[in-house]
Amino acid sequence: MGDEEALGFRPLYRQVRDKLIRRLVDGVWAPGEPLPSEIQLAAELRVSQGTVRKALDAMAADNLVVRRQGRGTFVARHDEERVMFQFFKLVGDDGDRSFPQSAVLSLAQGKANAAEREALKLPKDARVTRIRRLRSMAGRPTIVEDVALPDALFPGLAGMEIPNNLYGLYAVHFGVAVASTRERLKAVALTAEDADALGAKAGAPALRIDRLALSLERQPVEWRLSVCLTDKVHYLSELR
Structure with a gap:
């Protein structure tokens, strides 16, 4: 036919x-x-x-x-402008919309725990690379985030320099394009560890963003937990 x-x-x-x-x-x-x-x-x-x-x-x-x-x-490219407007939803209360700068706090590999296996749909003995980083907006520490990535999709990542734009790294070096994300938002109180990273008080109010990034084939490729101070920024979602 x-x-x-x-x-x-x-x-x-x-x-x-x-x-x-x-x-x-x-x-x-x-x-x-x-x-x-x-x-x-x-x-x-x-x-x-x-x-x-x-x-x-x-x-x-x-x-x-x-x-x-x-x-x-x-x-489409995974450049900072695209990532910012498609995936990054925090905006300054003054309307400023800028891509945050990042500093890696730790980078390690290990056997995936139960939560990582469930989120990323991994087999029992799978390994992950974990990135913890601090992100600043307008020069102020605003976000501390923990990223878990399947080693099978990102071999050798733990030995690389980690750039500000992770999605660009995934696409260029590993051929993994993030096509969509699923997010869950929850109001939380800062843990002592997160508060120390952000220079804030333990127990202070914050927004936790639980994000699962999906490939073009709808395969989970990244699990990211971001804890955000919201005294000077807000989460903006524009629906079409």
Whole structure:
């Protein structure tokens, strides 16, 4: 069958979207690289140009590709600007929106504990790399976070210099693109350890962000617990 029904019974644009995402997963197109034109993709996939356009629009809405007027469609990069506006939701009470600077407090490897295995869907004997870092906004320590990463996905990471933009590191050095996240927010009191890192008082109110990062294939790739002081910042979620 050569017509559009050959792709199956689900909405055609979603099937085309899934096929294009598979190419991103397989590294057919690198971050920042232009995709073939809508006409080329439509001819190759044997669907209408409108179906391809709708699939690309859905991918753009998920920040997987970037549409540039008059230039085409490009694979999204994990640069700081994209990460800030897609994944980083803390904004200064004065409206300032800037990417925080980070300092690594510790970096270690070990056998995944029960919580890490559950969050990251790991087998019993899996190992993880753990990063603890302090993040500052406007020069003020604001966030202390603990990151757990499966060693199987990030071999050798423990021996690398850890940059400010972790998602960029994952994409460039390990071919792991973070496509989406799931977050749970909870008001907490600072533990003595977190308070010491932040230069605050133990028991002071804070916001805990429990974030699971997912790959293009919806595979858990990172579990991050961030404890944030909110006396000068707030969490902003913009729904569409």
